[in-house]
Amino acid sequence: MPGTPILPFVARTRLVDHHCHGVVTGDLGRIEFEQLLTEADTVSSLGTTLFDSLIGLAVRARCAPVLDLPPHVPAEVYLARRAELGATEVNARFLRATGTTEFLLDGGFLPDTLTTTEQFAALSGARARDIVRLEQVAETVIGATGAAGFAEAFTGELAKRATTAVGFKSIAAYRVGLDLAEERPTDAEVTEAAGRWLARIEAGEPVRLADEVLHRFLIWTGIDLALPIQFHVGFGDSDVDLHRCDPLLLTALLRATRSHGVPIMLLHNYPFHRNAAYLAQVFEHVFVDVGLATHNAGHRAPAIIAETMEIVPFGKLLFSTDAFGLAELYHLGTALFRQGLSDFLYAGLTADVLSEVDAHRIAALVGHRNAERVYGLEGT
């Protein structure tokens, strides 16, 4: 096994993956595989293969054995074996290798190529529930309403979706950045902004929400419905203006929303994970994870997890993979999270700065108890 030995209670801890996506159902050629491996859109002729990366090494070291191969086999051998087994078998093996008992799925990005929630549950042998992407709902209703009716149509549709979902997600970071004003927009502002959006659509632009007022309206509507709201923060693909995705830019909005008691979940956060941890310490409704970075950073994931844990209260840190499409990412995100948490606790035990009881409690909080409490998953 690669990495340092995992503490047995960390290896066994039940996990709730509070942010991930569906998995691609079809077989993948090398180019598609590499495109899904990192946040790069394409493989560049200027660079080398994307297997030349910590995540590429991690696939060959940690995923190859799940497909009955020795670790470190060449990428060609790995991909040939993957093709031989077929997507369904590969997907099931990796999802079941995670030990995750509950997946919260954001199905709002490229849903046509991915498993549905039901398919995902069947493949993984675990429970799967829905996170509703706010922008996707808005983009669905805008076509069937005028500017004046948008607010009511969106609110009604979101309330309907909320009955079967456990949380919402905002991708304002991808569209306008996180420097959002703190006020709830007025009805007149929402109508005016919806009118601007409709005018762009009528002028032939794609139905893609990117309006600070409307992203904010979506978030406040989600707060009224009292489900946890996830925010994409930090690390993402080249569509992101990363300097507009520092979670600290949310400070005013966090101050304005704290009295509502609705949990705000800051996702990913890398390379701003210390900033996010600060927010989780000082704002009682803020929670954080370091998904996406975990599998991208391979054997450096433990270092990133340790940085995140410096000032975050352990009751505010959650596990997620942010795996998307590629089955390997669920396995890697999970295995590397367990590695990082185990290394952190093992160092603490060795230095006698925490007790065995403490270590068990921290692993349970971060692995599943925080997610169960915040999303209300217990006993449902």
Add this chain to the structure above:
Amino acid sequence: MPGTPILPFVARTRLVDHHCHGVVTGDLGRIEFEQLLTEADTVSSLGTTLFDSLIGLAVRARCAPVLDLPPHVPAEVYLARRAELGATEVNARFLRATGTTEFLLDGGFLPDTLTTTEQFAALSGARARDIVRLEQVAETVIGATGAAGFAEAFTGELAKRATTAVGFKSIAAYRVGLDLAEERPTDAEVTEAAGRWLARIEAGEPVRLADEVLHRFLIWTGIDLALPIQFHVGFGDSDVDLHRCDPLLLTALLRATRSHGVPIMLLHNYPFHRNAAYLAQVFEHVFVDVGLATHNAGHRAPAIIAETMEIVPFGKLLFSTDAFGLAELYHLGTALFRQGLSDFLYAGLTADVLSEVDAHRIAALVGHRNAERVYGLEGT
């Protein structure tokens, strides 16, 4: 003892704590204790206890023995023992456990609940001196003057306070952020800004300075009086807009003030401690510490200290705890600082990248000699 063994000369190094506050004189219930433990204002029902954090673990691991308890006792047991001993005994034990010989106290925040400088000196058995908070002086004089007389009244009062103080402190970071203009404001600008402030006060707003021109005027007045000026930077409570507290925002002001030869002390700095270290390298009058983060980060403090020491000249780094109110924080900030400095030097000695003579010199510079030189504490 938790942690790795401390090098004997680091354990023995005399310390000057160049930035801390008074300690709460009364007994504390669990809620008050947790409120003082981190930068969170309240304990959230969404989270768990704030003992679930590295600082909570550090209290139980490192403070319990000072109260005659075994390490890692449950929080309830710890708090019961604390109550049994009483605040005065607890405060004295922790302050005397530090090995600090000199404390520079900022008494400008919530002074009514804390020890005075004289009480602190008596409790700790050490010397204690005053740092004057610029904004508090301004908020004292504004009520007794008109707009036109403010500048003179402030300058006179600060000069008086300077006779018994060893430095000033600006909390512009908390009020307007650190993006301060570089120019010394003109008399007319100060009068105008004072008039705006008085108008807000007369309209019933609290007497709370938050005006970029006036913060800047206070700083320049401090520079004229030629005492070191401390700046709150980075990590703080939820009142801070942390993205406005990156020390790099001070660059223009640092460039404008360097020829005056007055030391500028950047406090805390986390998570911008590498940025602060850069400023200390390139500006001859800039000094830094990593107080507050040291105790908050528990056994991760050594990692933060090591990052800070990458490019900072050792003649520019100071020790502080930024402890406030809770006696445990003085002990933890000090013990974890010694741990981090020792780990750093031990790694260097083991790798043979520095000599024993170097290690002793660095410990003395950072522990006390830099503070003594910059604040002029020697032989006084």
Add this chain to the structure above:
Amino acid sequence: MPGTPILPFVARTRLVDHHCHGVVTGDLGRIEFEQLLTEADTVSSLGTTLFDSLIGLAVRARCAPVLDLPPHVPAEVYLARRAELGATEVNARFLRATGTTEFLLDGGFLPDTLTTTEQFAALSGARARDIVRLEQVAETVIGATGAAGFAEAFTGELAKRATTAVGFKSIAAYRVGLDLAEERPTDAEVTEAAGRWLARIEAGEPVRLADEVLHRFLIWTGIDLALPIQFHVGFGDSDVDLHRCDPLLLTALLRATRSHGVPIMLLHNYPFHRNAAYLAQVFEHVFVDVGLATHNAGHRAPAIIAETMEIVPFGKLLFSTDAFGLAELYHLGTALFRQGLSDFLYAGLTADVLSEVDAHRIAALVGHRNAERVYGLEGT
């Protein structure tokens, strides 16, 4: 030898230093030596000697033996031996100790005090080639042209310089920051900006380009000539506004230029090295290094290199020293780079997350193959 043992294949790896400068040809007194040691302009009476720093320790630990002294000798002894040997011998010893076979030299800063490219090649016994600083060319041609003729004069001169150079360099970071617009400026905008610049020169200001439109014009002209373009990013001296030098500020320009296939080389990057690594992952034409920080951080260099390698594809990371003037910096930058790369690979081998074959491949890519491929150095 200081540091952990270097893996033999890393110690032997041929290096291309894709960004450095000439070396000072004359002898150096202590003040000149300290001024060249770090990014500080002067030695401050407020601080202590600049030998009190990780780089100062590294000089005494790693450079002293090259001058036949034992490690850790006092600075005075080191400097006396240096003077005894003389600049030419000292320069040759350190440059030849690097094992670098090819140096790409930016000769655009203070050229009169430094070796020429030819002198550098002779001293080092290696190949040396030119990187052309865009701003220096513009500052050369502006005097001999009017506003209307500037664009053509610059383009012609740059094309001429390009025939013997392997890349360009922009120092927009030092002059206007990196928040550059994405569009190629129009002819009219360039003429207007050149007119503004000429007016400043005629008014007696120094011939120093600092105009966002013109920096951008220079960059796009470089892109037309299809040589790699280096950008100063992050860490530099006190002339830099470091908060305007975050590589993420280049995002819009990177998006606009990606289709041109011209490599963009982000230099230094510290303390924004993780941000730079992100850009290198998501933009196919972006490459990064961590020069300058490597020698400044002494035995912390491996930690910085490891952080940089978290998400950067190994085909996108290059070696550089950014050594300037002081011969010790070439040796330290190189030795500490090998130390960091070796530590990183050794940790991976020990944890079995990569194979021996992988480790060799990564060392070759980062050490020389990426630079050879991107700058077209192979077989020339």
